[in-house]
Amino acid sequence: MNILVVAAHPDDEVLGCGGTIARLTQEGHDVYIAILGEGITSRYEKREEADQTLVKELQGRCEKAAGLLGAKDLFLYGLPDNRFDTVPLLDVIKIIEGLIEHLQPRVIFTHHGGDLNIDHVIMHRAVLTATRPVEDQSVREICAFEVPSSTEWSFQQFDPTFHPNVFVDISKTVNVKIKALSCYDTEVRAFPHPRSPEAICAISRRWGTVVGREAVEAFEMIRSIR
Template structure:
């Protein structure tokens, strides 16, 4: 697989929660995997030291998973609703021009966190099919404690129709998440190794595999 794959994460750890096993598998199969973390935590909401630690943890986790390149954008975490759409669009358009991905993974538009919703919309603007750098496939991923905490009768419900077998990469995904020591939580919190394993087992058994990650196909150009 000699393809360019781009994962856009609103915050550090979203990419591992939603796409960690897929990233590891496709990187091992020869794909060029890129990760863009869209936001950074700024004082007073987030201590500068913590923001730096999380970014360092992201780089170590991504190295484990085989990521070719990680980019960090300066957009304000948990505050994207105060940023003009065109500014977010412009940042992501620059990313697309530089990487020119063939496959794109983005957060689900029904996620509870507004940052996820804004990144979903701006990513689709940057990935418009009439653009010269439009990816051929776009998938939305699920993020524990964001995707499943919204009200499915009021917002889009995550109903996956694409599954990636990560049976051989589940433990690597969990190890990568554990590198995010500042973000990992003890069970029964959803962002715990036990819950990550449980979700992967559920998604895998849905399609007769030991472990899988699930996605919603947004668009495919053949």
């Protein structure tokens, strides 16, 4: 089964569903990762002031993380970091439509729509638009993931709030997720920041307690056609 993970920024794919990606690839599924935003450039007052060497290094870290997770392929795009709202929504949709046409995925994992980060919100909207359930649509399931330090920091002030109803046991792959996250050393923070390894483990264990498992990644099923 072809599965597509569509993320806004480098590290979102690991934070949101790294353990699930590793589990699915170990089970023999072909998982493809698409990261639409360039990352880093929002730290500069003007995008054109960004150090392109650092952008290239970040792309290399994406490739290393994807390799650790066992991804079949990685697609990187150059949308402006934390400035997706300056890009016509249609342009974002077209990228995703092209990926779907090329890969014919049955399942898509992407951002939740009630997130604090504007890029994450736009990604969610674009994915839903690109996967309209017309007759020849290959996508049968869409699952939305949370991104620690972004989804929960909306403090349920933006609708819809994250209500997970699908849980993937990552007890055997949570260590792979942490190892992949370590590729993004510029994004990882010290505990108790949500993007610290300790917090990532704690989050997976917390969701695990909800469904009686040691470590879990939680998702909200947006649509499932069976």
